[in-house]
Amino acid sequence: MxxxxxxxxxxxxxxxxxxxxxxxxxxxxxxxxELVFKTKTSQIAAIDGIGSVLLQKLKDKTVFNKAExxxxxxxxxxxxxxxxQDENYPSRLKHCIDGPLLLFTxxxxxxxxxxxxxxxGTRQITSYGxxxxxxxxxxxxxxxxxxxxxxxxxxxxxxHQLAMEHELQTIxxxxxxxxxxxxxxxxxxxxxxxxNGGFMTEFWSSSNPDKENFVKRNRIVxxxxxxxxxxxxxxxxxxxxxxNIANDYxxxxxxxxxxxxxxxxxxxxxxxxxxxxxxxxxxxxxxYILNWxxxxxxxxxxxxxxxxxxxxxxxxxxxxxxVYDYLVKNGxxxxxxxxxxxxxxxxxxxxxxxxxxLKGVIRPLPGKLFEAI
Numbered sequence: 001m002x003x004x005x006x007x008x009x010x011x012x013x014x015x016x017x018x019x020x021x022x023x024x025x026x027x028x029x030x031x032x033x034e035l036v037f038k039t040k041t042s043q044i045a046a047i048d049g050i051g052s053v054l055l056q057k058l059k060d061k062t063v064f065n066k067a068e069x070x071x072x073x074x075x076x077x078x079x080x081x082x083x084x085q086d087e088n089y090p091s092r093l094k095h096c097i098d099g100p101l102l103l104f105t106x107x108x109x110x111x112x113x114x115x116x117x118x119x120x121g122t123r124q125i126t127s128y129g130x131x132x133x134x135x136x137x138x139x140x141x142x143x144x145x146x147x148x149x150x151x152x153x154x155x156x157x158x159x160h161q162l163a164m165e166h167e168l169q170t171i172x173x174x175x176x177x178x179x180x181x182x183x184x185x186x187x188x189x190x191x192x193x194x195x196n197g198g199f200m201t202e203f204w205s206s207s208n209p210d211k212e213n214f215v216k217r218n219r220i221v222x223x224x225x226x227x228x229x230x231x232x233x234x235x236x237x238x239x240x241x242x243x244n245i246a247n248d249y250x251x252x253x254x255x256x257x258x259x260x261x262x263x264x265x266x267x268x269x270x271x272x273x274x275x276x277x278x279x280x281x282x283x284x285x286x287x288y289i290l291n292w293x294x295x296x297x298x299x300x301x302x303x304x305x306x307x308x309x310x311x312x313x314x315x316x317x318x319x320x321x322x323v324y325d326y327l328v329k330n331g332x333x334x335x336x337x338x339x340x341x342x343x344x345x346x347x348x349x350x351x352x353x354x355x356x357x358l359k360g361v362i363r364p365l366p367g368k369l370f371e372a373i
Contacts, residue, residue, distance in 0.1 A: 001083050003071070008033035009083065009102060010067035013204075017054045023101050024084065025049065073205045079178060080105045092116070096223040096249055100202035103220075106178050107198015109171060111224075115145040115292060118221045118246075120239040121155030121231035122264050129232040129264065132256050133158055136229075139283035139358070141166040143292060146197070148173060148225050150217060155231045155239070157186055160193060169197040173220045175213035177205040200224075214238060222246035227290060229280060230255045233267030240267050247276055252289060254280035284351035316361065319344065320352055324361055327372040335368050 001009075012023050012033050023033075029047050030039045041055055074081065082089045082103050090111055093099045117140075121129060133155070137147075147163035149156040151172030163170035172193055174182070178201060181187050193199065202220065203213060218238060222228055222245040230253070233239045243253045255277035258265020271277035278289055286292075316324060323342055327333060333341075339349040353370055356362045362370050 001081075001086065005032060005034055006074075006081070006083075007064075007067050007071050008037060010070050011063045012036060013101060014063035014066045015054075015057050015060060017057055020098050020101050022049060022054075027085075070204050070206070073179070074104070077179070090224045092225065092251075093220065093223045096219070098219060099223055100220065103200055103202055104178055105198055105200050107194035108169075108196075109198045109200065110169065111146070114169070115143060115290075116148060116225040117145050117286070118148040118225040118228040118242070119155065119159040119231060120149060120221065120228060120242050122233050122237060122239065122267075123152060123154035123156075124264060125154040125158055125232060126262075126264055128258065128262070129155060129256070130158060133162060133231055136280075136283055136286075137162040137166055137168075139354070140286070141168060142358070143287070144168065146171060148221055150175070150214075150221055150238075151181075151186060151189075151193075151199070153183060157189065159231075160189065164192055164196045167196070171197045171224075172199045173217055173224075174199055174201040175203065175217040176209040177201065177203050177207045179205040180209075182209040215241060218242040219245050222251060223249050225251065227252040227254060227286065229253075229286070230268050230271060230277065232256065232258070232264040233271075234264055235266040235270065237267055240271070243271055243277060253277040254286060254289075256280050279347075281347075282351045282354070284354035285347065287354060288350040316356070316359070317352075319348075320356055320359075320361075323349070323352055324356065324372055327362060327370060332365060332369045332371045335370060338370065 012018060012026065018026070025047055026036045026044070027033055030036045037058070044050055044058065045055060082105065084094060084099060084101055089103065145168065147159055147168055147170045149159045149172065151157060151160060151174060160170045160172060170193060176182055178199060181190055200220065202216070207213065218241050222242050228243055228246040228251060230239050230243050246253050253271065253276060255268035255271040257269060257272060257279055260269065272279050278285065280286060323338060326338065326342055335349060335353060336346065339346050353362065357364065360373065362372050364370055
């Protein structure tokens with residue numbers, strides 16, 4: 001995008017009544033943001049949803065002063081940006097009707113050919129949520145996913161920290177401009193986050209972390225990823241808004257179940273009960289439902305990336321031993337058949353198979369077949 005076009009996109013964003021959806025309509029109809037300001041009123045009036053009030057707003061020249069100020073901030077601070085028509089605009093977000101017109105980024109974000117998941121939850125994360133999150137990230141690490149969250153207190157920042165511990169790319173989606181960090185106490189994580197990914201926002205430098213901005217921010221968290229995971233949530237909370245948006249975008253949603261008496265499991269339990277989220281008990285559930293290709297992952301070590309040889313004395317649980325013995329005796333077999341012959345429910349067998357792959361005793365084959373090594 002040229003600087004001239006960026007200037008007019010910024011100006012268009014400042015017109016009262018023009019949101020992302022209407023801005024895209026105007027740009028697609030006229031050909032560019034610059035042409036929106038040059039096209040005759042009679043031609044713009046033909047666009048569905050355009051009224052006389054909005055036509056009058058398009059004549060407001062004060063928006064150019066505001067656009068110039070923000071353009072200078074972008075240039076002087078070397079802010080990266082991507083436009084909804086650009087090739088490097090997040091592919092999944094591009095298909096969201098209300099996806100941001102512009103995204104501003106900082107750090108080393110690379111979204112090409114990557115598994116992307118969002119992890120959200122309460123700001124009052126409990127020890128139960130922490131332990132689940134630790135195990136989930138440990139098991140997902142060999143798959144090298146990108147971890148997206150909102151850089152807020154609780155589940156958000158804990159997910160970012162765990163991602164960095166496992167050297168995974170992580171993206172903090174902000175509810176304000178890139179010239180500040182909220183909450184301020186998380187400033188200490190900024191440098192490392194930029195090294196391991198970075199930050200993304202649709203908001204200008206003049207934007208503050210106002211309440212309504214967090215709701216807008218949530219649609220980016222939900223829209224950019226393949227799936228959204230809710231670790232813990234009370235009966236009401238921002239993470240449930242993110243989950244609902246993800247459902248509206250036809251994304252997979254996962255929720256970690258908890259005891260009915262636990263305050264911060266109420267929201268997750270309700271998502272599962274109302275079939276708005278898949279039940280998540282382990283990384284295997286995620287891998288299975290998203291149908292991620294994990295062939296060859298089991299033969300790699302998270303720490304040194306060297307092949308892991310099958311150990312002579314691998315410690316298997318009783319149920320895992322039953323599955324292993326079945327595969328040794330019968331050879332290659334479909335997961336559904338393994339579950340049937342070994343008398344295990346499918347959700348349980350998927351988790352066992354993943355754990356056994358990581359232990360190096362079985363391997364996946366094309367067509368959802370498995371065999372003992």
